[in-house]
Amino acid sequence: MSHTENPLPRPAEFRILDLFAGPGGLDVAAHVLGHQVTGIEWDDGACATRARAGMDTFQGDVRRYRAAFFPRAQVLTGGPPCQTFTVAGHGAGRKALNQVTEYIERLHAAVRDTDREEGEEKLRAWKRIFRTWRRIHEELRVKEEEAEAVRREKRHVEKQRAGVRKDIRDRLERLGMSKGEITRFMKRLMSRRGLDVSPDIALSEPLKTLDDLNARLEKFKARLEELGDERTGLVLQPLWWVIERSRRPGSEPYEAVVLEQVPAVLPVWNEYAKVLVTLGYGTATQLMHTEAFGVPQTRRRAVLMARLGEPDPLPKVPETHLPYQRGTGRTEQAETLPLETAQTLEEKGAESTERAAKPKEPWVSMARALEAAQQVEGSGVRPRPPFTVISNYGTGGDPEARGRRDHDTPSATITGKVSRNRVVHQGTDEDLDDGLGRFNPAEAGVLQTFPSRYPWCGNDLSQQIGNAVPPRLALHVLRHVLEPELSGTEADERLDQAVVALEHWRPARSVEPLGHRDLKGHPLSGR
Incomplete structure (x- = not known):
């Protein structure tokens, strides 16, 4: 992989195994942070994109593999289809x-x-x-x-x-x-x-x-x-992989576990956490609003985090940006949102108290994200006049009442139907000209915080993009779980460097997806 000329400082380097890896949202974030990632993914299109991006991938059904096949993996991540x-x-x-x-x-x-x-x-x-x-x-x-x-x-x-x-x-x-x-x-x-x-x-x-x-x-x-x-x-697969590594004689437990999915899966992660505590992990589950972590999109994800041998519960991932409030501009946010009380900060812990001295940034708008991506050579992101995005989905139970978001707000949740969203002149129903009336894959990917030069490939690109983990969200979670020794200013600087590296990331070379026959000699297999 080739990313930036000046590599980021790496407090530790982990070997990560990513189940249900998709097109590589978590993987590209992990690479930017300096970790080695191997994914398991069955979808042909996602595997084609991963191959073009240089992502190490075993293609196939997760159920045909076992934790014992990858004894050198130190961290387990994934997002099972739910x-x-x-x-x-x-x-x-x-x-x-x-x-x-x-x-x-x-x-x-x-x-x-x-x-x-x-x-x-x-x-x-x-x-x-x-x-x-x-x-x-x-x-x-x-x-x-x-x-x-x-x-x-x-x-x-x-x-x-x-x-x-x-x-x-x-x-x-x-x-x-x-x-x-x-x-x-x-x-x-x-x-x-x-x-x-x-x-x-x-x-x-x-x-x-x-x-x-x-x-x-x-x-x-x-x-x-x-x-x-x-x-x-x-x-159930990720839980079984953790149990196998923790209880099978001769195996070493994973040092950390990170799982994410849609909000409805939070009760499942809470049940997972009970088992992981029994296995010796400190855990936390968190419902994360993506715009509060610098993603130019309102989206919620349920995340389970676990670290071996740490006190339970783990601290939550601190937000760096303000939440989006409909009808409120970016400059008005700080004036309208309540300040955190001393009691709230005390409950959140020392790291949150230290971070409170640094004001949260405003949420990131679609226009800001797309304009920044245009500055990257070869990005494929096109300039647009002020625009409104009309969703493919209805709102309020009315399929004809399409949701609308202006360019100076975060995007609504990017789904597998993102290519069907209309991009019109702001405040009108008039489509933009010259092919700008739809987001292309590079632009939709940027709204998910993928690098603008991410090599989308294969079938159903919209579905790949919509199902992916936003890499910028993954940066926050991985940094928080894998680098607990960093806090305050150090953690902020680490994230700032990682965000810049993510924006300027580019693939170095293509790789072919692997199969069972390729386990022998693989860096994670120990064979």
Whole structure:
């Protein structure tokens, strides 16, 4: 990797293993801080980007690897796919959370029961823990197989339902209904509310068939919610890797663990933390607002941090920027936000007290981030007049009420649909000309705080960018967890240097993704 001419001072250098590594958001931050990172990622597009960026990567399913394959890794990081939990307010989300919590507690019970075993008993204790994991793994495998069978049958019924709907449309056309009338009829048919079907239009038979098919699909949906999906097993993987390294005879525990995901996963991280405390880690979970860490975007991430042998709980990552408040300008923030009280600072600890002397910076706007990126040679970021971004998503439950953010505010959350957001002249609905009406990958990446020359490659670039960890957020978390000896001014200087290095980062050379056959001789494998 090639980054800056003047390398950053490195208090320590760690070998990091990044599970579900994505296109490299955490990895590029770790490299800037001077650490060595190997990622495991299955997505072809993300692996293509990682290859172009020179990121060391094993391509494949995390479940086909084990902690024992990488004995020299000192730090475990990752963000297991947890989309199921984003609907935590609904039945499926609650069931998924309850299910994964139950599995974590079973693993925790096995760890607690074998906590004080030594000598030969330690091996027998490990076998008991491993048997617990194998039983969970087998239960999940059986559920996945049944779920796949249910999904196949569900797809078949959905195909039948589509045929019945087409039949109903054809009948309505033959009755002389206009396209608009048919569209309104079919919309009411979806809800079955306000639907007045006269018996003389001969729809009773297809409507009854449609009702029967809908009832079958509801049963399939309920069964799939009970079974969960493969992401339940994936979210357990990082915990199992930590347990294996901590309890398997002959293994050394990871020195630190950092995991991140969407806010709905915070209850899962809290359960993780209980197990990690039993394994000897000091832990902290934190809901982080990205704009409070210099990311030009309002986004929330749930983070779990753990450090071996440290007191529990760990201190939270201190914010460096002010939170975004809708309708408040950057220059007004300091005047409108309440000052921290002495009691609050005391609760946050000595480092926060020391940092309180340094005022927080205003949040970073889209325009500021993009203009800074334009100064980097070969960035691909284009100049724009004042603009407004119109989101692809609706707001307030109204799909037609598109969210809007002006150029002098942080972006709304960058998602996998970022390429569909419209960029218009400020205060209008008029698209910018010359191809500026959409963000290109370099620009969307900058709003995620990727270097402007990050080599996005492969399929579905928007999805890669939207799913990635913002590197600037990762800088703060990694610096905080891996360099606890730095505080106050030293930590600030370290971060300032890292941010500059991140902005001017560029890939040195491409590398090919690795597979199982490449474990032998790999720096983390010990083979």
